[in-house]
Amino acid sequence: MEWTEEEIENYNCLRRIFDAHLRRNxxxxxTRLLSFLALLKTYLPESFLLMSECQQILGPPDPIFGGPPFEKSMEPFNFLIKTLDQRCLIDPVRAQWSVQLLADSGISRSTTVKQLIISLCGDESQPGMLKFIKDLLTKREFGAKGKAKFSRLIQDIQDKENFYNSVSVLKTASDKLRQNPIYPQTLSRLHYIRGGTNKFNQAEKWAKTAIERAPNNSYVADTLGQVYKNRxxxxxxxxxxxxxxxxxxxxxxxxxxxKADGEEGQEMVEMAGAISISKTFNNRGLFGFLQVAQILLQKLPSRECGRFIDDLKIKVKAKFDFFERYLTYSQPNETSTEPRFFWKHIVLCYESYTTEKAAESKSFPGLLEALNRGLFTSKGRRAGFMKAERTVSDLERIQDDLRTAYQTDPEDVQAAESYILSNIILGxxxxxxxxxxxxxxxQAIITRLLEKGSKTPEFYLMAVLLFWPEEEPETVQDEDDEEVEPPATEDEESEDEPQEFDTSDEEEATSTEPELQFLGVLSNPEVQRYVTLMENAYMTSDAKYHRGRCLLPLFFLGKGSGLSRWIHKSRLxxxxxxxxxxxxxxxVGPVEKWMERFNNKWIDxxxxxxxxxxxxxxxxxxxxxxxxQEHEEEEVLVYARGKKIKVKTNAEPDSALSPALxxxxxxxxxxxxxxxxxxHSD
Known part of the structure; x- marks a missing residue:
């Protein structure tokens, strides 16, 4: 980026001021306070120092004569500093110039940040300062190539100074803030990624130090696994x-x-006995295990280590099964999926240890993924596996195989689930x-197996789909049409009341509005029961693993009858x-641009x-x-001819929902x- 003449003049003026002052003082x-303000603002644009912290650095006033005003104390740098609500700030551009000018004068970034930690990170440190130090040393930003390995400051110290200065900075933070595991954890990463003498022994030592500080934290424990994997x-x-x-x-x-399995979500933070809190389930242990298993398969001779490899095969299969469910049912958020390499590594390891092909899986999530094959958004396509779309003949063959498996053991609930799903997929x-x-x-299969012990969310999903009430679509009345029912009395009218719909068979609809289904009468409350059982089963078996993630819709209710009314998301x-x-x-253009446009169509x-x-x-x-009092947040009711079914909503519940589609x-x-x-919208 080229500088303007004004910027060059201002920079040279600042350089002359620095040179003159630093030669004498x-x-x-x-000088120290300015270096702190400049470093913070350069690497953390939202940062500042409190006036009390500034006075702490400048030192107490003379006990007899007092001290000069703050502006006087900061000469000749006072023109760089602004004060607002007891906060001291510096212009971001001049902050960057100051950091470089100080470095040119021998006051390096590493020296400045170590002095900052020693000066302001004591027993009575401000919470804001502790966060600034943490972000300075550990906050990794996202760029064109993904997440950075280290914070910008640590990376700059490595690039502009050397590896050992960055180690020294993190050691200072680790020694000063002895309860926080993130500094020894970052030291461990620095050693095994960037090197230095005896790097893996040093990385192991610091990883274990971090674990001592947070013995139940799975993310801290993961660093030791990464050290061993790289070694x-x-x-x-x-x-x-x-x-x-x-x-x-x-x-x-x-x-x-x-440890990840023992962690709880943030909603449990006040619960006694919650040993570790995490916003999301940490899948790195399972993924790291598969990576190591794949490395071992490449390094070990099969003839000498056949038994060792066979023992790993069982665990590899179990972890593949986990990820197949995990990645089929949810993604990190509405706009992103796992990195492309993620599913690729999982599949390659699984197929290396077994004779099976991941794309041919006939498990429940494998069947759900069958219709995604060939789509740009499918897991396989994102991972670089080019698979042709499933044909009707393929799906008929799968359904026939699963029918045979179910008939062989009619008491096998998992076989029943897959057999029923194969029919919906074929439909x-x-x-x-x-x-x-x-x-x-x-339906008879579901009814027969329903009372045979606890079931999975997949079983109840099949029950809900098969028994969801089916009826002829009705039409919506125009607002200008007369009410079919007698008008309500003045006392009965209320804008806050949900609109009631008459579903009598004798009445005839007169509107030409788009057809709607007022989910029909149930002869029994089974659907609500299945919905409740499905959520309970999900909370027991899956909820902890998908916390903080976006659950993906698997099917939508469509126009039609029988199995054909359940629309697989792949069709959309x-x-x-x-x-x-x-x-x-x-x-033309990167894949990311295509995915952004695709995701935005769903989000918007x-x-x-x-x-x-x-x-x-x-x-x-x-x-x-x-x-x-009858509902929790994010819950609403859908009508079922005289009965109601409680369901979740991705829209914020409010009293204005009634007239919406x-x-x-x-x-x-x-x-x-x-x-x-x-x-009445278009």
Whole structure:
């Protein structure tokens, strides 16, 4: 970036002031304070120092004569500093110039930050200062190549000074802030990534120090696993070393997995007995185990280590099963998925240890992924696996295989789940396939197995889909039409009351508005029971692993009957992909731009305005419960001819929901409604 003439003149003026002052007063307190303010503002634009902290650095006034005003004490740098609400600030551009000018004069970044830590991080430190120090030394920013290895300051110290100065800075922070595990953890990462003499022994020492400070934290424990994994890759030479280092790494990652399993979400922070709190489940232990297993398979001779490898195979299979569910049912948030390498490493390890192909999986999540094959947004495509889309013949063959597996053992609940799902999947591709099992036969399977012990969320998902009330779509009355029912009395009218709909068979609708389903009468409360059981099963088996993540809709309620009314999300994704391809040239620009456009269509609701999707899905209406005490946050009711079904919503519940249109989707937790618009909207 080229400087303007004014910037050059201002910089040279500042340089002359620095040169003159630092020649006479290189160790003056006002020089130190300026260096602190400049360093903080350069690397943390939101930072500042409190006036009390500034006075602490400048020293107490003379007990007899007092001290000069702050502005006088800071001469000749007073023109650089602004005070606002007892906070001292410095202009960001001049802060960067000051940091460089100080470094040119021998006051390095590492010297400045160590003095800052020693001066202001004591027993009575301000919480804000502790956070600033933590961010200065450990906050890693995202760039074009992903997340940085280290904070900008630590990276600059390595680049502009040397590796050992960055080590010295982090050691100072670790010694001064002895309760915080993040500084020895960062020291460990610095050693095994950047090197230095005896790097893995040093990395191991600091990783263990971090664990001593936070013995139950899975993210801290993960660093030791990373140290052992990298040592295995780079230093293992003999067979004995490979097995010893491999076992160290495997055990370390199993410890991470164990600690992650014991952590609780932030909602449990006040709960006695919660030993460690984490916003999300830490999957690094499971993933790291698979990485180490793959490294060992490449390093160990199969003839001499066959038993060792066979023992690993069972654990590899279990961890693949976990990730297959985990990545099918949720993603980090609405706009992002796991890194591309993530699923690729999982699949390569699984296929190396087994004779099976991940893409041919007939597990429940594997079947759900079957219709995604070939889509740009599928896990396999993102990982670089080019697989052709499933044909109707493929799906019929899968359904036949699963029918045989179920008939072989009719008491196997998992086989029943997969068999039922294979019919729904086949119905998505070919609704009139002669191979489809009649719905009543599938319902009979659910009914027979329902009372045989606890079930999975997948089982209850099948129950909810099969028994969800089905009826002829009705039409919505125009606002200008007369009410079918007698008008309410003045006392009965209330804008806050949910709108009631008459579903009598004798009445005829007169509107030409888009068709709606007022989810029909149930002869029994089974659907609500299944919805409740599904959520309970999810909370027991899956909730802890998906906390903090975005649950993905697996199916949507569509127009149609029987199995064909359940629309797999891949059918919507395929339509959205075509829309994005028409808007962007596939051959130009990064993949990230394409994914951003695709994600935004879901986030902004554009997907619901695509005519092809509108023709496919069936809108519904819903309302809030009559009493606030009857519902929890994010819960609403959908009508079922005289009965109501409580479901989740991704829209903020409020009294204005009644006149709005929604689509009904299903995650692994249960039904959820997606806001579309209003009854009379375009």
């Amino acid at each position: 290189p160790h003056a307190t006002n 295995l890759m780079k230093e293992a030479r003999t067979l004995e070393e490979k097995i010893r280092m491999g076992n160290e790494a495997l055990e370390a990652f199993e410890d991470v997995e164990k 998505n591709e070919m609704p009139d396939s002669p191979e489809l099992t009649p719905v009543n036969e599938l 994704d395929k339509i959205v992909e075509n829309e994005v391809n028409n808007e962007l040239d596939e051959r 609701g554009d997907v619901w305005r695509i005519l092809e999707i509108q023709d496919m899905l069936l809108p519904i209406r819903m309302v809030l419960p009559d009493s606030p 929604f689509y009904l989707g299903f995650t692994i937790q249960g039904p959820v409604v997606f806001r579309v618009g209003t009854v």
